[in-house]
Amino acid sequence: MNPVTVENVTVAYHSKPVLQEVSFSVPEGKLIGIIGPNGAGKSTLIKAVLGLVPRASGDVYIYGKPYKQQRKLVGYVPQRGSVDWDFPTNALDVVLMGRYGHIGWFKRPSKKDVEFAMSCLEKVGMKEYANRQISQLSGGQQQRVFLARALAQDATVYFMDEPFVGVDAATEKAIISLLNELKAQGKTVLVVHHDLQTVKEYFDWVLLLNMRKIAIGPTEETFTLENLQKTYGGRLTFLHQQHAIVNQQ
Numbered sequence: 001m002n003p004v005t006v007e008n009v010t011v012a013y014h015s016k017p018v019l020q021e022v023s024f025s026v027p028e029g030k031l032i033g034i035i036g037p038n039g040a041g042k043s044t045l046i047k048a049v050l051g052l053v054p055r056a057s058g059d060v061y062i063y064g065k066p067y068k069q070q071r072k073l074v075g076y077v078p079q080r081g082s083v084d085w086d087f088p089t090n091a092l093d094v095v096l097m098g099r100y101g102h103i104g105w106f107k108r109p110s111k112k113d114v115e116f117a118m119s120c121l122e123k124v125g126m127k128e129y130a131n132r133q134i135s136q137l138s139g140g141q142q143q144r145v146f147l148a149r150a151l152a153q154d155a156t157v158y159f160m161d162e163p164f165v166g167v168d169a170a171t172e173k174a175i176i177s178l179l180n181e182l183k184a185q186g187k188t189v190l191v192v193h194h195d196l197q198t199v200k201e202y203f204d205w206v207l208l209l210n211m212r213k214i215a216i217g218p219t220e221e222t223f224t225l226e227n228l229q230k231t232y233g234g235r236l237t238f239l240h241q242q243h244a245i246v247n248q249q
């Protein structure tokens, strides 16, 4: 069964549509890049799947059932910029938030939960920052803490919104090896991604989006100049660059 199925989803902000009749399914155990220009509706698509913005129409299924019934299966890494980092909390507590689906909101986390959260921090190289206030972490370190929180969720399907933005090369490598680890465990990971140069290297599948679904499928067949042209429109200089990228690889 498909981990994610989106059927005819339309989303409008203040009655202006930003996603129109988007339909697709993704296969299990793949890393899938969501690619498209600024304002294409990539973040909105993720939020619509997770029920964080209302859909004007359409349905979303996670392993064949509505998201509400499958919440526990789904992990989310929001855009770093969308979070209030001044909120007074430390890295460990942020990661423990990922466990609440398992713990229940009104119970205290057990020793086991804390140990598991610490092991997630260790995986992203942030164990020694467990007690550090999140406002006192660098952007890349904050991003790693978010990934640790997603790992703590122990989900089956992950949605990540631009996890590579503002991180250094070492952190980018750490994140991509983590994504590959999740994939090796049979998990499905959908990632909003901007750097077209790394698409072929990182992703098994791509979803090209610009208000509508332009194309979806295995990267090799789908990440073509023709599809990029359809996705990015007539930005000529830009497309020349893409032409070089597509031809280089």
Ligand SMILES: Nc1ncnc2c1ncn2[C@@H]1O[C@H](COP(=O)(O)OP(=O)(O)OP(=O)(O)O)[C@@H](O)[C@H]1O
Binding pocket: 013, 014, 018, 036, 037, 038, 039, 040, 041, 042, 043, 044, 045
């Ligand atoms: N809360 C909101 N209220 C009104 N309009 C919004 C809201 N959030 C997003 N939009 C608009 O919806 C469109 C799609 O935004 P979205 O953030 O989904 O695009 P994106 O593809 O993720 O862009 P980017 O690559 O710049 O992050 C944009 O035109 C944006 O201005």
